[in-house]
Amino acid sequence: xxxxxxxxLIWGLAVVIVVAFAVFCLIRVIPGDPARLIAAGGATPxxxxxxxxxxxxxxxxxxQFAGYLSQVVRGNLGTSIFRSAGGSAHTGMHExxxxxxxxxxxxxxxAEVLGLIIERVxxxxxxxxxxxxxxxxxxxxLGILAVLKKDTIWDKLVxxxxxxxxxxxxxxxxxxxxxxLSVKLKLLPTMGYQGPAYAIIPAFVLSxxxxxxxxxxxxxxxxxxxxxxxxxxxxxRGIPDxxxxxxxxxxxIAIPLVTVFGVHLGYxxxxxxxxxxxxxxxxxxxxxxxxxxxxxxxxxQGVVLLFxxxxxxxxxxxxxxxxxxDPRVSLE
Amino acid sequence: MPKLQSGGEHVRGQAAPNPQEPxxxxxxxxxxxxxxxxxxxxxxxxxxxxAMTGTVILAVYAFVILFAPLIAPHDPYAIDVDNIFxxxxxxxxxxxxxxxxxxxxxxxxxxxxxFGMRLSVFMSTCxxxxxxxxxxxxxxxxxYYGKLVNVLLMRxxxxxxxxxxxxxxxxxxxxxxxxxxxxxxxxxxGNWPVYARVARSLGLTEKxxxxxKAAQALGASGARVIFKYxxxxxxxxxxxxxxxxLGAMVxxxxxxxxxxxxxxxxxxxxxxxxxxxxxxxxxxxxxxxLPGIIVFFLLFGLSLLGEGIAGASGxxxxxxxxxxx
Amino acid sequence: MSSETILDVRNLKTYxxxxxxxxxxxxxxxxxxxxxxxxxxxxxxxxxxxxxALSVMRLIAPPGKIISGEIxxxxxxxxxxxxxxxxxxxxxxxxxxxxxxxxxxDPLYVIGDQLMETIQAHSGATKEEARKRGIELLTRVGIPxxxxxxxxxxxxxxxxMQQRALIAMAIANNPTLLILDDPTRSLDVTxxxxxxxxxxxxxxxxxxxxxxxxxxVALMSQFADDIVIIFGGRCIEMGPKNTVLGSPxxxxxxxxxxxxxxxxxxxxxxxxxxPESRGLWEGNGCVWYSSCQYRMGRCALEVPQLAEVGxxxxxxxFLGAHEPHKIAT
Numbered sequence: 014x015x016x017x018x019x020x021x022l023i024w025g026l027a028v029v030i031v032v033a034f035a036v037f038c039l040i041r042v043i044p045g046d047p048a049r050l051i052a053a054g055g056a057t058p059x060x061x062x063x064x065x066x067x068x069x070x071x072x073x074x075x076x077q078f079a080g081y082l083s084q085v086v087r088g089n090l091g092t093s094i095f096r097s098a099g100g101s102a103h104t105g106m107h108e109x110x111x112x113x114x115x116x117x118x119x120x121x122x123x124a125e126v127l128g129l130i131i132e133r134v135x136x137x138x139x140x141x142x143x144x145x146x147x148x149x150x151x152x153x154x155l156g157i158l159a160v161l162k163k164d165t166i167w168d169k170l171v172x173x174x175x176x177x178x179x180x181x182x183x184x185x186x187x188x189x190x191x192x193x194l195s196v197k198l199k200l201l202p203t204m205g206y207q208g209p210a211y212a213i214i215p216a217f218v219l220s221x222x223x224x225x226x227x228x229x230x231x232x233x234x235x236x237x238x239x240x241x242x243x244x245x246x247x248x249x250r251g252i253p254d255x256x257x258x259x260x261x262x263x264x265x266i267a268i269p270l271v272t273v274f275g276v277h278l279g280y281x282x283x284x285x286x287x288x289x290x291x292x293x294x295x296x297x298x299x300x301x302x303x304x305x306x307x308x309x310x311x312x313x314q315g316v317v318l319l320f321x322x323x324x325x326x327x328x329x330x331x332x333x334x335x336x337x338x339d340p341r342v343s344l345e
Numbered sequence: 346m347p348k349l350q351s352g353g354e355h356v357r358g359q360a361a362p363n364p365q366e367p368x369x370x371x372x373x374x375x376x377x378x379x380x381x382x383x384x385x386x387x388x389x390x391x392x393x394x395x396a397m398t399g400t401v402i403l404a405v406y407a408f409v410i411l412f413a414p415l416i417a418p419h420d421p422y423a424i425d426v427d428n429i430f431x432x433x434x435x436x437x438x439x440x441x442x443x444x445x446x447x448x449x450x451x452x453x454x455x456x457x458x459x460f461g462m463r464l465s466v467f468m469s470t471c472x473x474x475x476x477x478x479x480x481x482x483x484x485x486x487x488x489y490y491g492k493l494v495n496v497l498l499m500r501x502x503x504x505x506x507x508x509x510x511x512x513x514x515x516x517x518x519x520x521x522x523x524x525x526x527x528x529x530x531x532x533x534x535g536n537w538p539v540y541a542r543v544a545r546s547l548g549l550t551e552k553x554x555x556x557x558k559a560a561q562a563l564g565a566s567g568a569r570v571i572f573k574y575x576x577x578x579x580x581x582x583x584x585x586x587x588x589x590x591l592g593a594m595v596x597x598x599x600x601x602x603x604x605x606x607x608x609x610x611x612x613x614x615x616x617x618x619x620x621x622x623x624x625x626x627x628x629x630x631x632x633x634x635l636p637g638i639i640v641f642f643l644l645f646g647l648s649l650l651g652e653g654i655a656g657a658s659g660x661x662x663x664x665x666x667x668x669x670x
Numbered sequence: 671m672s673s674e675t676i677l678d679v680r681n682l683k684t685y686x687x688x689x690x691x692x693x694x695x696x697x698x699x700x701x702x703x704x705x706x707x708x709x710x711x712x713x714x715x716x717x718x719x720x721x722x723a724l725s726v727m728r729l730i731a732p733p734g735k736i737i738s739g740e741i742x743x744x745x746x747x748x749x750x751x752x753x754x755x756x757x758x759x760x761x762x763x764x765x766x767x768x769x770x771x772x773x774x775x776d777p778l779y780v781i782g783d784q785l786m787e788t789i790q791a792h793s794g795a796t797k798e799e800a801r802k803r804g805i806e807l808l809t810r811v812g813i814p815x816x817x818x819x820x821x822x823x824x825x826x827x828x829x830x831m832q833q834r835a836l837i838a839m840a841i842a843n844n845p846t847l848l849i850l851d852d853p854t855r856s857l858d859v860t861x862x863x864x865x866x867x868x869x870x871x872x873x874x875x876x877x878x879x880x881x882x883x884x885x886x887v888a889l890m891s892q893f894a895d896d897i898v899i900i901f902g903g904r905c906i907e908m909g910p911k912n913t914v915l916g917s918p919x920x921x922x923x924x925x926x927x928x929x930x931x932x933x934x935x936x937x938x939x940x941x942x943x944x945p946e947s948r949g950l951w952e953g954n955g956c957v958w959y960s961s962c963q964y965r966m967g968r969c970a971l972e973v974p975q976l977a978e979v980g981x982x983x984x985x986x987x988f989l990g991a992h993e994p995h996k997i998a999t
Contacts (some may be wrong), residue, residue, distance in 0.1 A: 024500070035716030176652070180644030182596045182602055185619065187636035192630050245729055250788045250839055251761030261776050283511040285599055302604065305515045 018333060023323035024256050030082070032321040036314060037078050055135050085318065126315040129300065137210060137296035138250055140289070143216035148223045155224075156231030157258070163236065171228065179225035183284060186289040187218040215292040223277055234266035241265075271331055278327050282320055369646035386439040389657040392483060396653020403645030405591045410463045417456035417500050418444070425451030430629045448621065452611075454632060458639055461613035464525070466643075468614075471529045473587055483537075484544025485576070486550055500543065502538035510535035514601055528607050532597055536590075541585060547579040581658040588651040592644035599640060615640055673704035674783040675742075676879040677726065678846050681741035684718075684725045686731075695721045695734070697903035700976075703847060710883060710894030710911065712926075715979060718903040719883045723849050726881075727766055728756055743847065762792040769852040771832040775824040781835050782820030785842065792843045807838040812868055827958035830861035841872065849881045854889060887926065890953055899923050902957030904974075905976060909983030919985035922958045956987070956995070964989060 159171035194214070238244065239262055247257050288300030293299065297316055304312040346622030390396050409416070425447065432439040433446040433454075446452040487498040514531050551557060556578075595615070601607040602616015603623065610617050615636045683697040696718045703709045713719050724730050726741055728748060736830040741748040743764065748756065768774045775784055784798040785807065795803065801820070810815035811834040824832060833853060840848060840950070870893065873880065882894055890897055891911065899920065900909035907920040918924045955970040956962070962969065967990055976984040 058436060070357070118507075176648040177641075180592065180600045180641045180648060182637060182640055184600060185634075185640070188619070188623065188626070189637070190631055192626060192634065197696075207886065240731075242768070242770075242773040243776045246768065246836075247776070248729060248757075249727055249760055249766045249768075249774075251757050251759070252787060252791050253757060256791075261779070264778050265776075286511050287604070290604060302515065 019330065021329045021332065025322075025329055028325050029318065031323045033082075033314065033318050034078055036317045038074055038083065064295065081314070111293055120146075126311045129312060130297065130315050130319060133295065133297045133300050136212075136294065137285060137289070137298060139212045139297055140216050140219065140294060141285055143212050144219040144223070144281065144285075146226055147217055147220035151220065152224050152227035152231055156228050156235060157229075159232045162234045171232070175225040175228045178221050180223065183218050183222040183285045184291050186221060187215065190214055190218060193291070211294070215294050217289050218289045218292075219281070222284050223280065226273065226277070227270070230269055231266060234269050235262060238262050238265045269333055274327075274331065279324055282324070380526040385423055386657050393657060395606050395649045395654045396657070399646045399649025399651075399653060402642060403650060406462070406466070406643055409459055410466055413459040413463050417453075417459045419440075419456040421452060421460045422611050423452060427451065430625070432629070433635070436631075445635055446629070448618070448629070449625060454618075454635065457613040457618060458615070458636060461615045461618055461636065462639060462643075464599050464608065464612065465595050465615040466591075468525060468529050468532070469591050469600055470538065471599075472532045472594045473591050475529070475533040476540045476590075477583065479585055480537040480540025481544040481576075484541040484546075485548045487541070488545045488548025494618035495545075498541060502541055510597070511600070514606060515604070521641050523601075523606055523608055525608055528576065528601065530597065532594060532601075536594070536597075540590075542587075544579070546620070547582055551578055581654070585651050585655050588647050588654070589634075592647040595640060595643060600634070673706055673893055675702050676700075676705050677703040677881065678740075678742040679722075679726065680740040680742070682722065682741065683737040684724055684730060684734060685737050686734045692985055694903050696725060699739075699900065699903065699905050700725060701898045701905065701908065703879045703881050705846075705879050706873075707895040708873065708880040708882055708893055709891040710882045710884065712847070712887060712890055712895040712897060713900035714885060714926075717900045719885075719900060720851055722900070723766060723851050726849065727760060727764060729968070758792075760845045761788055761840075761845075763845055764847045764849070765843075765845040766849040766851065767833075767837050767840045767853050769855045771836040771856075772824055772827075772829070774836060774858075775832070777824055780821050781827070785820070785835070786840050787838055788839045803842070804838075807842055808835065810836070810868075811838045811841075812864060814957065830857050830865065833861075833865060835954060837865070837868070839945060841878075844876065845878060847879045847881065849883070851883045852885065853882075854886065862889075887915070899926070903954050904957055904986065905975075906958065906986045907984065908976070909980065913980055913983045917980070918981065919979045919989070920958070921962045921964050921989070923985075925961075937939045 043337065155171045155174065159168045162168055244257060247261060248254075266318075282298075285296065286301055288294070289296045289298035290302050300312060301316045303309075304316070427448050428443065429449055429451040431443050431447040431451075434441050435445045436446075439446060443453045443455070445458065447453055457468070477594060483498060485496045510532075513535050517527075517531050598607055598614060599616040599619060602614050602618070603620040605617070605620055607616045608614050619633045619636045621636070622629065622636075625632055678873060679702070680700050682696050682699045683694070686693040686695050695951065699718070699722060701709065701711070711719055711722065721730070722733070724734075725736050725739075726743075726748070730736055730805070732965070736749060739749065743759070748759075773783070782801065782804055785804040786797065789800040790793055790797070791879070793800075804820055805816045808819055813819055813831055813834055819827075819831075820871075824835070833856075853869075854865055857865065860977055869880075871905065872878065876897045882890070884890060894911050896909065897914045899906050899914070899922065901922050906951050907914060915927065918927055955968075955972055956965075956974050959965055959969050966988060972988075974986045974988050976986045979985045
């Protein structure tokens with residue numbers, strides 16, 4: 014078990030590094046020179062060049078990446094290009110000039126990427142955590158309902174709900190919610206964040222993109238399991254129905270669900286980005302989008318690194334959990 | 346607590362007329378594909394009301410998409426400064442000249458939606474075609490030949506699934522001009538791993554079946570086995586996934602368009618109409634909202650059809666196929 | 671010596687709805703099982719044996735349905751009981767052991783858990799008490815190292831042990847009626863012998879009524895007291911074992927017994943092949959009509975009822991009790 018985990022971790026590490034490198038290259042190779050952006054209009058080529066030098070952008074890619082990695086290992090994910098440590102984003106080339114230049118302008122300390130990320134993580138965790146809670150609660154209740162009342166109107170209703178939920182772009186639903194609740198009805202403030210309650214609607218909107226899939230899996234797997242012989246065996250021994258459902262049937266469908274969860278995490282994180290954008294929710298997603306639009310490389314890299322690592326870890330965890338749930342599985 | 350029932354034979358068909366009062370009972374899942382003795386695929390699907398509803402919806406969409414240039418009331422690019430932010434006809438201030446209202450430049454929303462749908466669907470179809478072709482081939486190869494190809498595929502897809510497609514898309518499209526081919530490429534790159542995995546797992550299931558061994562025993566070459574036999578048998582499952590994915594790609598395009606990373610205005614796509622409309626939510630909510638409804642019905646139709654095909658061909662759980670990692 | 675009748679099934683009809691029409695899997699079947707005695711239910715594959723067992727326990731699920739009949743268990747008609755009451759009976763008073771034991775146990779829980787679950791479901795036993803009883807049961811059915819084995823998963827048991835574990839679960843609460851559905855089918859011969867040995871023991875120790883379902887005639891002759899033959903969902907012959915096996919009356923029974931390969935004499939050359947019953951008997955007459963060498967015109971039009979052809983020996987055939995017939999030697 015342990016050596017399996019170790020093997021997977023090493024693979025995982027490789028994966029993370031490859032991902033980080035890919036993003037690294039992508040950002041640097043594609044046109045959109047941050048140095049030029051920072052310099053804005055009226056900058057001489059020499060100034061732009063010195064900015065590039067100070068950002069390390071003139072060295073070959075691999076060297077840059079190696080340098081980046083060595084910093085990461087030391088816990089330094091770099092500093093933002095645009096955001097200042099004080100919390101507001103400043104742009105302008107004077108911040109990059111060394112003190113010997115005569116600028117007469119104060120230097121602003123740049124925000125640490127790691128710090129920015131850590132600051133935002135709790136918000137995104139709250140959002141995604143709450144969304145998962147919604148997903149589990151809603152899909153299980155509806156799924157069990159659908160199976161128990163198979164082929165009745167309830168089953169069809171649940172299926173209908175699932176189809177509707179997957180036919181809606183979830184950000185669109187977010188828009189509609191905002192429109193209805195804030196703009197038209199002026200009921201609830203929905204954008205931004207001033208307390209955990211602000212996470213509820215975004216979390217709900219986020220959960221809607223995952224619910225249809227979970228619902229179907231639960232419904233299908235549960236129906237399958239319930240027609241299995243061992244359920245007949247249990248009933249033949251007089252085990253009460255409630256016990257059969259919750260102790261035996263649900264445990265049997267845990268496996269496909271756990272698999273899906275691993276895959277869903279990716280969707281969840283991605284969906285969170287959009288939802289945060291729509292709702293102006295101050296989590297990692299919003300940070301990512303805005304940083305991308307600003308070409309603030311270090312932040313983007315840091316976030317991607319984080320995402321990749323989390324995803325890989327979750328997948329490994331999923332595999333290990335498999336081993337616990339299903340005794341027939343041997344981990345090779 | 347409603348009653349549990351289980352066991353019994355896996356026999357398909359309709360239940361006999363029940364003389365006793367209908368108790369609410371849980372019924373067994375009949376999900377193993379069995380040869381349907383009495384009816385053919387076409388008979389079954391034509392009988393399926395919801396599948397037919399879906400087809401009708403899709404037919405309407407197909408019609409609009411194909412004939413947009415002929416039936417759109419206005420030129421989607423035509424600016425009419427006197428009529429900006431006209432609401433849809435069912436609201437106060439709306440007219441039938443601009444049935445669904447106008448946007449910030451006075452362009453007719455209905456026409457823009459028609460053309461937008463055209464472009465969005467076109468792009469989605471291209472994406473799906475690409476990823477199905479590529480992903481299926483790779484997936485089947487991995488399933489059939491196993492070993493190195495398999496491991497390689499799994500690792501590569503692991504890497505690609507490692508982070509959300511959104512980030513990938515953002516990465517690429519922020520820095521290049523988002524032309525139609527660019528958007529298609531990005532979406533294709535972002536989504537093919539899922540297909541490869543799906544095809545692989547379907548292929549693995551098939552590989553274990555007897556007819557494959559029989560074909561091999563008869564001396565059929567690998568490629569022949571894959572393409573002639575296996576492909577044919579998984580075609581139904583793949584078709585269902587394709588149909589549903591078409592809808593998913595439309596949504597993807599909408600997402601990208603919304604954040605400004607799809608084809609740029611003035612070319613209308615469902616996504617960028619919503620994106621532009623986002624800024625005007627307060628006073629012209631229809632711009633951002635109506636496209637969503639259009640998308641909804643398109644997907645709804647696709648889902649109904651997909652489910653119908655799944656039911657009629659005896660393939661189990663369309664959605665379940667997509668989730669195999 | 672008349673024993674108390676534990677199970678009295680009258681005119682049971684269980685049908686299944688299929689794409690090809692309504693399948694009359696059990697079509698008017700009656701029998702009785704008495705306390706302390708073993709009733710063997712024999713018949714070919716597809717004749718409805720398992721369906722009979724499931725019907726008695728009321729475990730038939732759609733598309734199957736019990737259409738009509740009465741199933742009296744200790745005087746109460748099971749078909750009229752609410753589900754709640756039935757659940758109380760199952761596993762406690764009536765137990766069933768299925769063939770293919772492994773698929774009837776939850777693969778995700780250890781044997782001990784499942785055994786204890788059955789015990790605790792019907793008694794107020796504590797976990798510890800249930801555990802002790804579980805160990806006792808496993809030992810009783812002949813599973814060695816019972817204490818360790820309690821912690822094994824079903825897939826860690828061999829086929830024979832799985833079957834025995836299932837039997838342990840079935841007898842855990844000392845049922846009054848035990849139904850065995852082809853308990854030895856998937857076992858090899860040596861294990862078969864052991865399991866039968868165990869069942870014989872059980873029968874001696876308790877006064878359990880046993881319904882033994884099997885297509886294995888040899889098993890019947892060893893273990894059953896009375897035999898009832900089912901074909902095409904109907905009872906075609908019933909009586910004490912020795913009578914039915916020794917002087918079978920119904921043409922099908924005779925074919926069945928003739929088909930047993932005999933190692934001496936002229937019959938060595940060819941194995942007789944018996945048709946499987948498909949249950950889709952469209953015709954009006956006897957289920958055995960199309961294969962019967964004694965058939966008469968009447969047989970295609972009327973369903974022969976069970977008629978007495980000897981002491982306690984009944985046969986559903988229009989051939990009278992004294993019609994000349996040959997028995998395979």
